[in-house]
Amino acid sequence: xxxxxxxxxxxxxxxxxxxxxxxxxxxxxxxxxxxxxxxxxxxxxxxxxxxxxxxxxxxxxxxxxxxxxxxxxxxxxxxxxxxxxxxxxxxxxxxxxxxxxxxxxxxxxxxxxxxxxxxxxxxxxxxxxxxxxxxxxxxxxxxxxxxxxxxxxxxxxxxxxxxxxxxxxxxxxxxxxxxxxxxxxxxxxxxxxxxxxxxxxxxxxxxxxxxxxxxxxxxxxxxxxxxxxxxxxxxxxxxxxxxxxxxxxxxxxxxxxxxxxxxxxxxxxxx
Numbered sequence: 648x649x650x651x652x653x654x655x656x657x658x659x660x661x662x663x664x665x666x667x668x669x670x671x672x673x674x675x676x677x678x679x680x681x682x683x684x685x686x687x688x689x690x691x692x693x694x695x696x697x698x699x700x701x702x703x704x705x706x707x708x709x710x711x712x713x714x715x716x717x718x719x720x721x722x723x724x725x726x727x728x729x730x731x732x733x734x735x736x737x738x739x740x741x742x743x744x745x746x747x748x749x750x751x752x753x754x755x756x757x758x759x760x761x762x763x764x765x766x767x768x769x770x771x772x773x774x775x776x777x778x779x780x781x782x783x784x785x786x787x788x789x790x791x792x793x794x795x796x797x798x799x800x801x802x803x804x805x806x807x808x809x810x811x812x813x814x815x816x817x818x819x820x821x822x823x824x825x826x827x828x829x830x831x832x833x834x835x836x837x838x839x840x841x842x843x844x845x846x847x848x849x850x851x852x853x854x855x856x857x858x859x860x861x862x863x864x865x866x867x868x869x870x871x872x873x874x875x876x877x878x879x880x881x882x883x884x885x886x887x888x889x890x891x892x893x894x895x896x897x898x899x900x901x902x903x904x905x906x907x908x909x910x911x912x913x914x915x916x917x918x
Contacts, residue, residue, distance in 0.1 A: 651754050651847070652718040654686070656703050657727035657914075665914045669747050671725070674706055686715075700874055702887035703844055704865070711858040716851045721754045723764070723847030728913040731845070735767075735908040743917040749910060754847070762849045762902035765841035765895065766909050772800035772838040802834040802892055810881045810888050814872070818889050821867040826860070826897075833896045840895040843909065844887060848902075857897055861890055 655671040660681050666673040675681030676698055688709035689695045698705045725731055731751035740746050806815040819831050848854040865886050872885050898904050
């Protein structure tokens, strides 16, 4: 019996057969017409209407609130163009079979002493200066040292530059008191986080414990940011970006975590 169950999230109904071929569970989100054979987030206790703003977290909410997990083992999530890899390598993905061979299907025995698995860290203090000059010239003029001193390019600095200055502080202000100080210290000191909103939990209890922490916070954030259909991706999807940073903090605080690499490959190429 497999010790790992992975939900693969997509926006494309044509991906079903490919997702099932890699032995993952196909999850269809968004407005396209998915058949009843798909897992979706539109039934029962649902926030599917928030998907343009929350991203994949509307499915996480559905799993949690409707108690949809019965699997007794590791539970993970990936996306139709981002997959967990067994090993770190630079193998060329020329066809579907080459992708199938390198992606994670079982949790290796050496991970049994861990509670969670996150994507390898992304460092925010290394970036193309031209990108920040284009979007943040005013801030560069006011605080030039932040752009030339790597130690000052923290998670908070990066979030301010990419998702609106001061928005992360506003969100932290409405956190539970038990997390507010720790998470604020985390984003003000750390220069990396675990990206892509991808994670694997050893069991359902750990997963639901995370959900019970992140979702009440995001709901309070709605009173600050609302649901305006902004043209700027970094603002419209702010709830997903907030959760992405909090995910790194929460799993590092409450679980013993390991990391694995991921493979970027859109399975649409194999249709």
